[in-house]
Amino acid sequence: MSSLTLRQATILRGKNETLVDIKVVDGKIAEIGSLSAEGRVIDLDGLLVLPGVIDAHVHVREPGASHKEDFRSASEAALAGGVTAFLDMPNNNPPTTDHERLAEKRQLAAEKCLVNYGFFLGATPDNIQDLNAIENVPGIKVYLGSSTGNLLIDDLGDFASIVAETSKQLVLHAENEQLLRYFDRVHHDSAMHHLIRDNVAAAVSVAEASLLSGRFNKRIHIAHMSTKEEIDFLRAHKTPLTTCEVCPHHLFLDAEFFKEHRTYGKMNPPLRESASVDALWKGIEDGIVDIIATDHAPHTHDDKETDYWAAPCGVPGLESSLPLMFDAALNGRLDLARLQKIMSERPAEIYRMNGKGRIETGFDADLCVIDREGQTHLSNDTQRTRCKWTPFDGLSLKGKVVKTFVNGELKYDDGQIVSDVPACEIEFA
Ligand code: DOR
Ligand code: ZN
Numbered sequence: 229m230s231s232l233t234l235r236q237a238t239i240l241r242g243k244n245e246t247l248v249d250i251k252v253v254d255g256k257i258a259e260i261g262s263l264s265a266e267g268r269v270i271d272l273d274g275l276l277v278l279p280g281v282i283d284a285h286v287h288v289r290e291p292g293a294s295h296k297e298d299f300r301s302a303s304e305a306a307l308a309g310g311v312t313a314f315l316d317m318p319n320n321n322p323p324t325t326d327h328e329r330l331a332e333k334r335q336l337a338a339e340k341c342l343v344n345y346g347f348f349l350g351a352t353p354d355n356i357q358d359l360n361a362i363e364n365v366p367g368i369k370v371y372l373g374s375s376t377g378n379l380l381i382d383d384l385g386d387f388a389s390i391v392a393e394t395s396k397q398l399v400l401h402a403e404n405e406q407l408l409r410y411f412d413r414v415h416h417d418s419a420m421h422h423l424i425r426d427n428v429a430a431a432v433s434v435a436e437a438s439l440l441s442g443r444f445n446k447r448i449h450i451a452h453m454s455t456k457e458e459i460d461f462l463r464a465h466k467t468p469l470t471t472c473e474v475c476p477h478h479l480f481l482d483a484e485f486f487k488e489h490r491t492y493g494k495m496n497p498p499l500r501e502s503a504s505v506d507a508l509w510k511g512i513e514d515g516i517v518d519i520i521a522t523d524h525a526p527h528t529h530d531d532k533e534t535d536y537w538a539a540p541c542g543v544p545g546l547e548s549s550l551p552l553m554f555d556a557a558l559n560g561r562l563d564l565a566r567l568q569k570i571m572s573e574r575p576a577e578i579y580r581m582n583g584k585g586r587i588e589t590g591f592d593a594d595l596c597v598i599d600r601e602g603q604t605h606l607s608n609d610t611q612r613t614r615c616k617w618t619p620f621d622g623l624s625l626k627g628k629v630v631k632t633f634v635n636g637e638l639k640y641d642d643g644q645i646v647s648d649v650p651a652c653e654i655e656f657a
Contacts (some may be wrong), residue, residue, distance in 0.1 A: 229256055231267030232636060234595075237277040239587050243565045252593040255636035258438035260589060270631075270638070272597060278568055279587050280312025280632065281550050282575040284366070284482035285399075285451055285473060285521035287376070287542065288314075289337055292321035297526040297614045302546065303651070305612040307640035309547040310596035312343050313584060313654060314524075315366050318350030318398060319377030325350045326360055329522045331400075338650060343634055346579070346654040348399060350379045353386045355421075360395045366579040366656050367449070368396050373403030373425075375496040376525065376541055380405065384436065391448075397579065398441075399449045401456075402433035403497055412502060417574050419536045420479065420481045421499040430497055438462075441469045450524050451576060454478045454497040456507035462516050471518040471578050474508050476552045477543055477619060484617070491532040491539035492619060494603040495525060497509035512570065519574045522549045526615035544613045548620050550596070551604040553623035558600065580657040593636035602628025 234250040239260075247287040249263040284392035289297040290327065307313055317331065318324035324333060330347055337345050348358045348369040356543065359368055364424035370390060373381045381387050407429035415423040434450055438461070450472040453459065462472060477495065484503050486493035494500055511517040525542025532539050550571065557567045576585025583592045604627065606620040639647045 232275065233263060233265045233269045233330050235265065235269060235271045236274050237272045238274050239277050240565055240568055243299070243517070243563065250277070250587070250593075254635040255593055256583070257587065257589055257591050257593050259628070260587070266547070270344060270609065274631065276600060277587065278310070278596050278598060278635065279572040279585055280596045282315040282581070282585060283311050283522050283524065283546060283549065284519060284575045284579060285475070286301050286314040286316055286524045286546065287319065288316045289320065289526060290598065291332060295614070296528055298335045299341040299345075301612065301614040302524070303340075304645055305544070305546040305636075306343045306646060307632045308612050308629065310550040310598070310632055311546055312594035312596065312632060312634045313345065313581070314343060314546070315346045315348060315579065318348050318369050319375070319379050320373070321377065323350045323377055323379050324348070324380075324509065325352055326354055326358060329363070330362060334653065336612065337653070341651055342639055342645070344651045344654050346581075346656060351381060351390050352379070353383070355383065356390050356393045359475070360393070364653070365542045365652075366397065367397045367399050368394060369399045369401070371401045373401060373405045373408050373429065373496070374472055375401060382406070388440055391446050392444045394446060397449060399446050400433070400437050401452075401496075402430060402437055402450050404429045404433040404436070407432055407599065409430055421494050421536070422500055423487055425498050427455040427457045427504065430455050431461055434458045434461055436491065438467070438470055442467060443471070444600045448469075449473065451510070451521070452478065453517070454500050456504040459507040459511040459516060462511075463514070465515060472516070473519045473521040474517045475521060475523045476545055476549050477523075479505065479508055480552055481619060489534060489619070492543070494536065494539055494541050494542045495523070495543050498552070501563055509561065517570065518578060519551060520549065520570050521575070522546055524613075526613050528615050529617060543619045544611070544615055544617070546615060547611055548606055549616055550629060551625045551627065552604065552620070554598060555594060555604075556628040582655040582657055584654065594632055595633040596629055597631035599628045599630045600626070602630065604628050
């Protein structure tokens, strides 16, 4: 039996902060209160402890493109960003569309992933029954618009049959492919990503998916919402079957960033005009947005140092997500209770992760310790992602992740990775 006591931790109870000791036994939170020290003792001196961030949208790139990222480099970036679990997307080369591909990923992660993990499966027009039979996955990813990789469901009838037949949570890349092609034709000469992938392509796709979800009584999760039009649609029509996420790059950057940085600001869906950015923040405030997820999509400098048309889409985000959101909280844009909810509690609820997302007795000791007085300097030079850049290069933020615990084990401490013990595949109920 291994035991650890975190003394003098500030945690949130509802909206209130309270000073407690946390006893961890065999990787789980055993007791919270005013406790006698037992086993290893770490004195936190009043530092804030949050449940570790759960990033439900990450592209690890292994297998197929481990020069961009692998499970070790992605999980080191995660630890530095206070992320204790992530869900990996299936658009690898080859894509994760069957049991064999999943088994391969499971083995790679088991050897070297330092944070807890789960794997989405990728829908094709004819694999849904096979995917239904696969156990312990958070859900099935459906690409309704084309992006990195070759997964695509661009026929609405094919999508309807996936919704009708699935027994799992669906996660949607919701951009209508026919409309993407139309706007590409119309705006081709502009080489402006947000015009070529117009807001309406995203909103129409969300509307179609939402109606099909209601028709077949199936749960859908809208990935990376980026537009005012999507928020407006969900404000009017969101049902208990629908959940949605927003990425930090869509909250902290806009189309002006793309104009200045071009390929480094190219991702799908695109950076939008400021009206959409404002609508996303309002969507968080009003409780329309369920979770923050990064869509961490590393591509190397070499990949990006080319023209607009040739460059792949995507930006890294694992390391900067909590620092950006925490700084926003300190600046009064959201309160810490909401931050904890949308970055840890709700992702665990939506994907039914046993024992995750809360600081409560019986839950896994996946924890992140933050020094509110500290500062985070985001810089290309210090990024742990293998792609070695961040769209937030040069930004200084209030607050600093100082320790990250995974399954009760201290893995990141004061800027260093201090344990290379692999973590676990998450259990999905
Ligand atoms: O920008 C993106 N990058 N959007 C996606 O849909 C895929 C991702 C990637 O895998 O590169
Ligand atoms: Zn993605």
